[in-house]
Amino acid sequence: MSPALSSAPGIEAALAALRSPFVPGDQTTFISDLTVGELVLLEEIGYRPVDIVSGAGTASWNPQFTTSATEGNMWGRAIATAIDHARSGIVEELHRRRADGVVAMRFELERERANLLTCTMLGTAVQRISRGSGDEHPFATTLSARDFHLLVRGGYRPSGIVIGVSVVGFAARSAAQSLGLARDNAELSDQTTALYSAREQAMEMMEREAQGLGADGVVEVQLQERPVNALLTHAVEFIAVGTAVHRGPKGHQALAPEFQLTLDDQPDTTFDR
Amino acid sequence: MTDIPQQQLPEDALRRLRESEIPGGRRLFTSDLTVNEFLLVEEAGFTPLGLVMGSSIYQIGLQTRKWSQSTELDKLTQAMYTARELAMTRMEEEADVLGADGIVGVRLDVNYYEWGKSTAEFIAVGTAVKAKDGSSWRNAEGKPFTSDLSGQDFWTLLHAGYAPLGLVLGTCVYHVAHRTLLGTMGAAGRATELPNFTQALYDARERAMTRMEEEATRLQADGIVGVQLVEKSHMWGSHTIEFLAIGTGVRSISDDHVVPPPVPVITMDR
Known part of the structure; x- marks a missing residue:
């Protein structure tokens, strides 16, 4: 290291800061991946960022390729376990940081080789500026800072991410059907009911989680579905994810938006589609 | 088109x-x-009740096409119509169980699974809502209104003095004739209109639109907004195309449709 660089005052301070022991929950600086606009929107409703927090969970499962009902349940439970660990990990972290919640949380479910499933949750922890009024359970939400701002202004607050999982396996179909040789229009009622019920079960499990949180509703529900894996295309997994919300004591607050007319021109699309 | 049998929702x-x-x-x-x-949606005076959905896995039959003849494939049209109606009817039944006045943000999806050739799952998903003031918003058929409009468009529509009545759609699966070898050679290298292609696509589009309009008339709608015209070949290859026209039938509920003049803005962060 050149002598000129080591004598710079900023470096001395930084090295001193690194040498001093780290005390969780005692920081004065915050770290966040929010934009300046989002920061201001948070402060406007009385929240400030604390730190970037994360949680992770894993689960694994050995498929027997029978797609029996129990096997579907096992896989469904493995997914739910991974998600649950990640979520309780991030909530624990929030407790430690004395934060009230995490916003703009990334929620990722990844399947590695050998049927290892990992779930990661990562986002910016926020804290109410004026402390006091009850220790509510910290919330974790995938809603962005602007959505969080709007929700609070509209008279609601998020109570947490809620998730439901279900897996369904199918009966094999007749040869004519699978070759696409059946000549007539017909509804396949067994398959319809199987997928329909699986979707409803994922929703129901998500709703039960929301009820467990004492929430009034769930917004931004996403129902995702995909085959369990490339070999098991007649087994489908459904995941319902949403943000549970509480209605405040005053109920819905009017936002009274006004009409705007943008004078920006749209890009020309006549020949480019 | 077809009578949809009253279906029991799954347990x-x-x-x-x-x-x-x-x-x-x-x-x-x-x-x-x-x-x-x-x-x-809350601002517009409605409370969301629940996510409602309906689905149908449908085996789409076979219909022979003549290589050189443009024609509608009734059987396929029928399949696309019936399967969507089944999904929508079940979604409406779910809304009925919740005692809803209507369904907003309806999405109609078609999924294909690897296990089924010529089999598709038709799904309808939306949010059932209820008016906060207890007024009835059911349409001429006594069903909850349905609309594929977003929450933003729904709010604007009500502010402007219109009520949504129902999602209306028309579909037409059409086989466009291949060109004859002689015709292809005759037109080679020349810039020329291909009248049989033009005519076929024109005809198919018109049929889909007309059917959509018929549905709107049945709902006693004043008009249709947000019409989308979707052309898709699904699993049939390039010469067989489904034309789907879909929109929301609306009815006027106030004498004037004047909103406060919008504030003109120019965004600076483009």
Whole structure:
């Protein structure tokens, strides 16, 4: 290291800061991946960022390729376990940081080789500026800072991410059907009911989680579905994810938006589609 | 087109819809609306009741096509119509269980699975809503209104003095004739209109639009907004195309449709 660089005052301070022991929950600086606009929107409703927090969970499962009902349940439970660990990990972290919640949380479910499933949750922890009024359970939400701002202004607050999982396996179909040789229009009622019920079960499990949180509703529900894996295309997994919300004591607050007319021109699309 | 048999909803659906009651008489709502849309639906005087859905896995039959003849494939049209109606009817039945006045943000999807050639799953998903003031918003057929408009468009529509009546759609699966070898050679290297292609696509589009308009007339709508015309070949190859026209039938509910003049803005962060 050149002598000129080591004598710079900023470096001395930084090295001193690194040498001093780290005390969780005692920081004065915050770290966040929010934009300046989002920061201001948070402060406007009385929240400030604390730190970037994360949680992770894993689960694994050995498929027997029978797609029996129990096997579907096992896989469904493995997914739910991974998600649950990640979520309780991030909530624990929030407790430690004395934060009230995490916003703009990334929620990722990844399947590695050998049927290892990992779930990661990562986002910016926020804290109410004026402390006091009850220790509510910290919330974790995938809603962005602007959505969080709007929700609070509209008279609601998020109570947490809620998730439901279900897996369904199918009966094999007749040869004519699978070759696409059946000549007539017909509804396949067994398959319809199987997928329909699986979707409803994922929703129901998500709703039960929301009820467990004492929430009034769930917004931004996403129902995702995909085959369990490339070999098991007649087994489908459904995941319902949403943000549970509480209605405040005053109920819905009017936002009274006004009409705007943008004078920006749209890009020309006549020949480019 | 066809009579849709009254379908029983699966047990799991009924159980979910009935179990959403929270102790204390309130009920848990669910919705796939974004925060923006959710708040605007509330702002418009409606409470979301729950996410409702319907689906149908449908085996689409075979119909022989003549290589050189442009024609509608009735059997396929029928299949695309019936399967969507089945999904929508079930979604409406779910909304009925919740005692809804209408369904907003309806999405119609078609999924294909690897296990089924010529088999597709048709899905309808939306958010059932109820008017806060207890007024009835059911349409001429006595059903909850349906609309594929977003929460933003729904709010704007009501502000402008219109009420949505129902999602209206028309479809037409059409086989466009291949050109004859002689015709192809005759037109080679020349810039020329291909009248049989033009005519076929024109005809198919018109049929889809007309059917959509017929549905709107049945609902006694004043007009249709947000019409989308979708052309898709699904699994049939390039010469067989489905033309789907879809929009929301609306009815006027006030004498004038004047809104406060919008504030002109120019965004600076483009």
